Amino acid sequence: MGMAEFGALRDQVRGEVVTPNDAAYDEARKVHNGMIDRRPRVIVRCAGVEDVVAAVNLARDSGADLAVRGGSHSVPGFGTADDAVVIDLSPMRAVEVDAEAMTARAQGGATWGDFNDATHAHGLATTGGIISTTGIGGLTLGGGIGHLSRGLGLSCDNLISAEVVTCDGKILPASERENEDLFWALRGGGGNFGVVTSFEYRVHPVREVYGGPMLYELRDAATVLKFYRDFIKDAPEEFGGFPAWQIAPPLPFIPEDRHGEPFLLFVACWAGPIEEGEAALKPFREVAPVVAEHVGPMPYPALNSAFDDLVPAGLQHYWKANFVKELTDEAIEAHLEHGPKLPSVNSTVHIYPINGACHRVAPDATAFAYRDATFATVIAGMWPDPAQNEDNIAWVRDFYEATAPHSEEGGYINFMAEDDQDRIRANYRDNYDRLVDVKRKYDPDNLFHLNQNIRP
Numbered sequence: 001m002g003m004a005e006f007g008a009l010r011d012q013v014r015g016e017v018v019t020p021n022d023a024a025y026d027e028a029r030k031v032h033n034g035m036i037d038r039r040p041r042v043i044v045r046c047a048g049v050e051d052v053v054a055a056v057n058l059a060r061d062s063g064a065d066l067a068v069r070g071g072s073h074s075v076p077g078f079g080t081a082d083d084a085v086v087i088d089l090s091p092m093r094a095v096e097v098d099a100e101a102m103t104a105r106a107q108g109g110a111t112w113g114d115f116n117d118a119t120h121a122h123g124l125a126t127t128g129g130i131i132s133t134t135g136i137g138g139l140t141l142g143g144g145i146g147h148l149s150r151g152l153g154l155s156c157d158n159l160i161s162a163e164v165v166t167c168d169g170k171i172l173p174a175s176e177r178e179n180e181d182l183f184w185a186l187r188g189g190g191g192n193f194g195v196v197t198s199f200e201y202r203v204h205p206v207r208e209v210y211g212g213p214m215l216y217e218l219r220d221a222a223t224v225l226k227f228y229r230d231f232i233k234d235a236p237e238e239f240g241g242f243p244a245w246q247i248a249p250p251l252p253f254i255p256e257d258r259h260g261e262p263f264l265l266f267v268a269c270w271a272g273p274i275e276e277g278e279a280a281l282k283p284f285r286e287v288a289p290v291v292a293e294h295v296g297p298m299p300y301p302a303l304n305s306a307f308d309d310l311v312p313a314g315l316q317h318y319w320k321a322n323f324v325k326e327l328t329d330e331a332i333e334a335h336l337e338h339g340p341k342l343p344s345v346n347s348t349v350h351i352y353p354i355n356g357a358c359h360r361v362a363p364d365a366t367a368f369a370y371r372d373a374t375f376a377t378v379i380a381g382m383w384p385d386p387a388q389n390e391d392n393i394a395w396v397r398d399f400y401e402a403t404a405p406h407s408e409e410g411g412y413i414n415f416m417a418e419d420d421q422d423r424i425r426a427n428y429r430d431n432y433d434r435l436v437d438v439k440r441k442y443d444p445d446n447l448f449h450l451n452q453n454i455r456p
């Protein structure tokens with residue numbers, strides 16, 4: 001691909017075409033994970049669906065690798081590659097809400113912050129991630145776990161339809177009525193099937209939530225984790241809190257002399273009637289003394305962006321993940337051994353509850369197969385200094401090795417590292433063969449292979 005092709009592409013697309021000779025190149029090639037330092041052949045900052053079609057056609061016809069990105073949060077850095085054509089959807093982030101129909105349609109490059117801003121104005125929300133800068137695209141296509149999943153299901157469970165540019169440059173609708181097989185695969189199957197240029201979601205009345213972080217002493221961690229494990233089994237579905245391991249950041253609600261110490265954190269989220277929030281959280285105030293907390297009523301988007309500053313763009317990332325049915329005493333022992341060894345303030349381990357509404361969807365109704373897991377655990381290593389890579393990666397791997405025997409074979413694809421490709425079949429269980437069939441139909445030559453790849 002040379003100057004002629006780039007010139008032709010610039011004539012075809014409305015968005016920016018960035019090549020290594022452009023001043024914008026170094027900024028445009030960055031993704032969220034600072035460990036990923038790739039030099040694509042061209043980055044197409046798409047302004048609309050026609051730009052996406054042009055970029056897909058260019059990649060296919062030139063034989064270049066094709067990377068697709070929206071929020072750029074992929075931990076393995078699937079949104080870029082050396083010598084690739086990169087489709088950057090981040091200029092496409094408009095969100096339209098139909099408050100009467102209780103739906104919202106968002107362009108493929110929107111973040112959860114963009115989405116929540118638009119829906120919150122109507123007192124509405126759907127399940128998104130816990131950070132506002134994550135893209136709706138990658139998160140929804142992999143499943144989508146967040147503060148609201150116990151009550152509202154996964155993000156993909158709230159997807160009503162999508163517009164998809166496939167490998168042949170066609171623009172296809174996907175829903176329960178049109179291209180149903182593609183729609184089924186998009187709900188958990190990741191970016192394997194095409195570029196989704198718009199997502200239509202069901203939205204629900206959620207204006208304010210009662211929530212925020214609560215810190216417990218390490219000596220109380222076993223008590224809190226065991227209590228949480230039992231409590232969450234049949235807690236009201238409006239209750240979406242999760243425990244985590246966390247070093248106390250220098251925040252005003254935490255006593256200054258405790259900054260930098262490891263704690264067991266509980267991130268509370270009650271999405272039911274706000275006046276019931278205090279009572280809903282009471283058991284967590286009684287189970288053990290709370291060292292510090294910042295809990296109360298707040299707009300849902302405030303909780304959704306409360307932790308953004310802990311994960312700024314450019315940190316080094318290495319993550320591992322597992323689904324968990326029972327948080328056994330042995331699993332808790334493993335957490336107690338490795339959790340307090342957190343190597344950096346940005347690193348964390350979250351134990352998300354995915355029962356409730358997530359369990360009411362049949363395992364074969366969408367590509368997301370683990371409808372009987374109670375928890376999705378992520379061991380998220382994040383740190384600023386590349387010189388600390390070895391120690392941090394070792395912590396993630398040791399934690400993972402210790403908890404894996406007490407977990408399911410599969411894990412959530414969106415929390416996995418690049419070296420987890422051999423777990424794809426386990427992640428999808430009995431849905432894997434059907435995903436291969438859909439892949440063969442919509443992307444037989446595996447143009448969309450920079451992802452947790454389902455090989456045709």
Ligand SMILES: Cc1cc2nc3c(=O)[nH]c(=O)nc-3n(C[C@H](O)[C@H](O)[C@H](O)COP(=O)(O)OP(=O)(O)OC[C@H]3O[C@@H](n4cnc5c(N)ncnc54)[C@H](O)[C@@H]3O)c2cc1C
Pocket residue numbers: 032067068069070071072073074075077078079080089108109128129130131133134135136137138139140141142143144145146190191192194195196197311414415450451
């Ligand atoms: C700080 C942080 C917090 C996170 N929190 C959560 C969380 O709370 N819950 C959760 O479920 N996950 C969470 N994740 C994981 C997240 O779901 C994945 O990293 C996901 O891939 C991010 O989507 P993105 O669009 O931002 O990423 P990108 O890097 O832009 O995309 C990742 C991949 O998804 C595919 N993709 C993205 N958009 C499209 C599209 N429009 N069409 C087709 N393919 C597309 C492509 O294969 C792409 O390579 C978090 C990740 C990070 C780094």
